[in-house]
Amino acid sequence: MARTVAKLTDQPTTDAAMPASRAKPKSPAKSVPHAQATVQREEIVNMIGPKIAALRKAQGLSLQQLATSSDVSAAAIHKIERSGMVPTVTTLLKIAGALGVPVGYFVAEEGPHPESVHFTKGGTGRAVYTPHEGLALTGISGSYRQFQAAAAVATMAPGADSGAKLLKHPGEELVFVLSGKVQFTVGEQELTMGPGDSLHFNGDVPHHWRNQSKKAAELLWVALRNG
Numbered sequence: 001m002a003r004t005v006a007k008l009t010d011q012p013t014t015d016a017a018m019p020a021s022r023a024k025p026k027s028p029a030k031s032v033p034h035a036q037a038t039v040q041r042e043e044i045v046n047m048i049g050p051k052i053a054a055l056r057k058a059q060g061l062s063l064q065q066l067a068t069s070s071d072v073s074a075a076a077i078h079k080i081e082r083s084g085m086v087p088t089v090t091t092l093l094k095i096a097g098a099l100g101v102p103v104g105y106f107v108a109e110e111g112p113h114p115e116s117v118h119f120t121k122g123g124t125g126r127a128v129y130t131p132h133e134g135l136a137l138t139g140i141s142g143s144y145r146q147f148q149a150a151a152a153v154a155t156m157a158p159g160a161d162s163g164a165k166l167l168k169h170p171g172e173e174l175v176f177v178l179s180g181k182v183q184f185t186v187g188e189q190e191l192t193m194g195p196g197d198s199l200h201f202n203g204d205v206p207h208h209w210r211n212q213s214k215k216a217a218e219l220l221w222v223a224l225r226n227g
Contacts, residue, residue, distance in 0.1 A: 049082060056077075104126075125138040135154060166185075171223060180211070180216060182210070
């Protein structure tokens with residue numbers, strides 16, 4: 001009897017009988033939804049470059065012009081447009097700011113139908129990236145893919161300005177002051193604007209803006225790209 005017990009206990013233990021800590025791990029089943037999400041994510045990433053190229057060309061900008069306005073090298077932009085490099089979040093924010101679109105423009109999925117009507121309910125406007133410190137933009141217009149114009153309510157903090165370098169870009173701009181006072185220099189003209197004043201100019205005319213007052217100013221700012 002003792003020998004029989006010994007033989008039984010000496011038999012190799014099957015996987016089913018092994019303790020959980022020693023059992024062979026089973027290969028996890030492949031998740032179809034996860035695989036689909038991965039493919040979808042890759043498709044979105046692969047479209048970033050072509051979207052940048054298409055928008056740059058639509059605005060009549062050369063690689064060097066976009067490089068200058070975005071502070072991203074022309075070589076890097078060229079690689080991104082050809083899908084040879086995936087931009088960092090910081091780089092994408094810079095390019096989006098230079099092209100006047102929210103960063104979501106480049107990563108949003110294409111809808112099945114073009115948007116022809118856009119409604120923004122009060123208090124739901126999206127924050128729009130801008131490289132200018134002291135300037136906050138709240139978007140009130142539809143997607144820049146579907147419309148020629150982009151509009152935002154701008155809050156310009158006291159002391160804020162567009163920087164030492166004059167701005168210059170394709171398209172047009174229309175500014176309407178809602179409250180406060182701001183100063184605009186467009187070409188040879190220097191203007192101090194208050195509530196109710198408006199200014200419409202071509203973006204390729206060198207321009208600069210600033211708020212020299214002690215109070216924040218609020219403006220309605222509209223940018224119209226080249227057709």
